[in-house]
Amino acid sequence: MSETYIARSSAIAARMLAGEMMVMNSMDSTFFTLNEVATAIWQAADGRTPLREIVRNRVCEQFDVDPEQAQTDAQEFVAELSTHGILLVSDHPLASEAP
Amino acid sequence: MSLMSEMSQKAFDLGVPISVHLDVTYRCNERCVHCYLDHDDHGEMTTAEIKGVLDQLAEAGVFFLTFSGGEVFMRRDFFDLLEHARRRLFNVKIKTNAVMIHEEEARRIRSLGVDTIQISVYSHRPEVHDAITKLPHSFDRTMKAIRFLRDEGLRVTIANVLMTANLSDHYHLQKLAAEMGVHYTVDPTITPMMDGDTSVLALRIPGEELTEVFHNPALVANMEEFCAPPKAPTEDDLEGYSCSAAHSFCYISPYGDVFPCVQFPLPSGNVRKQKFLDIWNLSPQLKEVRSIQAKHLTVCSSCSHVNSCTRCPGLAYMEGSMRGPSTADCEKSYYRTGVPTANMLRQGAEKAGGMPLVQIQPLAVSI
Ligand code: SF4
Ligand code: SF4
Numbered sequence: 001m002s003e004t005y006i007a008r009s010s011a012i013a014a015r016m017l018a019g020e021m022m023v024m025n026s027m028d029s030t031f032f033t034l035n036e037v038a039t040a041i042w043q044a045a046d047g048r049t050p051l052r053e054i055v056r057n058r059v060c061e062q063f064d065v066d067p068e069q070a071q072t073d074a075q076e077f078v079a080e081l082s083t084h085g086i087l088l089v090s091d092h093p094l095a096s097e098a099p
Numbered sequence: 100m101s102l103m104s105e106m107s108q109k110a111f112d113l114g115v116p117i118s119v120h121l122d123v124t125y126r127c128n129e130r131c132v133h134c135y136l137d138h139d140d141h142g143e144m145t146t147a148e149i150k151g152v153l154d155q156l157a158e159a160g161v162f163f164l165t166f167s168g169g170e171v172f173m174r175r176d177f178f179d180l181l182e183h184a185r186r187r188l189f190n191v192k193i194k195t196n197a198v199m200i201h202e203e204e205a206r207r208i209r210s211l212g213v214d215t216i217q218i219s220v221y222s223h224r225p226e227v228h229d230a231i232t233k234l235p236h237s238f239d240r241t242m243k244a245i246r247f248l249r250d251e252g253l254r255v256t257i258a259n260v261l262m263t264a265n266l267s268d269h270y271h272l273q274k275l276a277a278e279m280g281v282h283y284t285v286d287p288t289i290t291p292m293m294d295g296d297t298s299v300l301a302l303r304i305p306g307e308e309l310t311e312v313f314h315n316p317a318l319v320a321n322m323e324e325f326c327a328p329p330k331a332p333t334e335d336d337l338e339g340y341s342c343s344a345a346h347s348f349c350y351i352s353p354y355g356d357v358f359p360c361v362q363f364p365l366p367s368g369n370v371r372k373q374k375f376l377d378i379w380n381l382s383p384q385l386k387e388v389r390s391i392q393a394k395h396l397t398v399c400s401s402c403s404h405v406n407s408c409t410r411c412p413g414l415a416y417m418e419g420s421m422r423g424p425s426t427a428d429c430e431k432s433y434y435r436t437g438v439p440t441a442n443m444l445r446q447g448a449e450k451a452g453g454m455p456l457v458q459i460q461p462l463a464v465s466i
Contacts, residue, residue: 010211011212012188012212013162013189013190013191013212013214014188015117015157015160015161015188016160017106017110017113017115017117017160018109018113020106022106022162024162024190024214026190026191026212026213026214026254027212027252029214031101031102031103031106033102033106
């Protein structure tokens with residue numbers, strides 16, 4: 001089964017406010033807030049660590065969640081952020097676009 | 100309420116500086132007739148100092164960062180600063196006259212993920228624009244830059260400061276912006292010089308002509324609501340605060356001085372001497388600004404406009420008291436609605452024609 005790799009796009013601005021991560025894409029000014037779990041995934045999106053590993057190490061270990069459910073949720077979340085150009089997704093490791 | 104205004108409100112309630120305006124230089128290649136700045140370099144922060152400030156701002160929770168000046172590109176290290184800011188994940192807006200932006204610069208700005216570029220343009224007529232900037236061919240250079248930036252896919256806004264010299268041109272400039280596919284915004288506010296010199300205020304649009312601006316559907320989105328007579332303020336309104344200055348926003352000068360706002364020259368600390376967060380949390384000046392509610396305002400608390408007025412506490416401060424009225428905003432409220440303001444009534448003038456247009460006193464402080 002192929003792995004999923006995720007990296008943050010260079011068009012992104014982000015900052016924590018009161019426990020939520022604000023994320024904004026300068027390409028189209030879409031503005032999101034991410035909850036704690038989503039923030040943990042987003043912060044670990046270095047283009048090199050497979051999503052499965054991120055979910056195992058960052059999500060399952062720190063939050064009390066069912067591993068399979070967490071994996072499915074993470075896939076959905078990543079797919080959504082990639083349609084907004086906030087995460088780049090590939091089945092190969094990615095170079096980070098960050099400035 | 101949009102998610103973004105919800106987060107801005109949260110920052111306001113928590114006292115988080117979500118937005119900062121940083122002037123990186125006061126130097127400029129234009130000499131605009133209405134400009135309030137002293138363009139000499141009196142010891143700007145170095146590259147390393149500004150990067151250090153940016154690190155502190157990121158840590159303090161600043162999300163929206165505006166780089167402005169002077170002209171930002173007068174600093175040779177501007178791209179270095181911009182890169183650093185983007186590495187710290189700020190949402191960056193740049194204000195510039197754009198005359199130094201060519202294809203290569205436009206590409207770099209794009210690749211760094213800048214959110215918006217706001218560019219000052221005064222007229223669709225080169226001779227009028229150049230007469231205001233006092234830089235020959237500035238109109239052509241600025242327009243060329245706008246096209247480069249737009250072609251890179253950047254969000255560009257043409258900001259049109261209105262004054263007597265270009266008052267009749269806004270319609271054509273707005274049309275030109277639409278043809279070019281860029282945004283357009285208009286601002287009839289001329290601000291006194293930082294040193295208190297008020298001579299530039301003579302360039303302000305006279306009151307009667309403001310009526311035309313405010314009742315022009317092309318310039319005002321929902322005019323009926325905008326020009327409606329004010330609703331009587333409620334108790335809740337009187338508990339309210341005026342604007343984000345010192346609550347979730349502040350201004351930092353090229354010399355590291357911190358102020359509540361670009362238009363509020365109350366010195367509140369210096370990042371060369373103190374940590375940004377210490378200034379933000381502990382400065383007596385910022386605390387004072389933060390404490391003022393509508394009910395504390397000397398004249399405005401009894402004014403029917405208090406709820407809808409754009410009253411700027413910075414301009415009020417320049418007139419003598421941050422708790423007092425701001426004449427420029429009084430005029431706007433009056434010419435918008437036709438209803439006399441408490442400030443006018445206090446002065447026994449039923450008609451705005453009965454009061455002098457500008458009553459601003461020189462600044463009491465030197466900065
Ligand atoms: S109202 Fe005045 S002090 Fe407040 S943010 Fe606007 S310009 Fe600044
Ligand atoms: S109209 Fe004038 S007096 Fe009334 S609230 Fe505005 S600034 Fe104050």
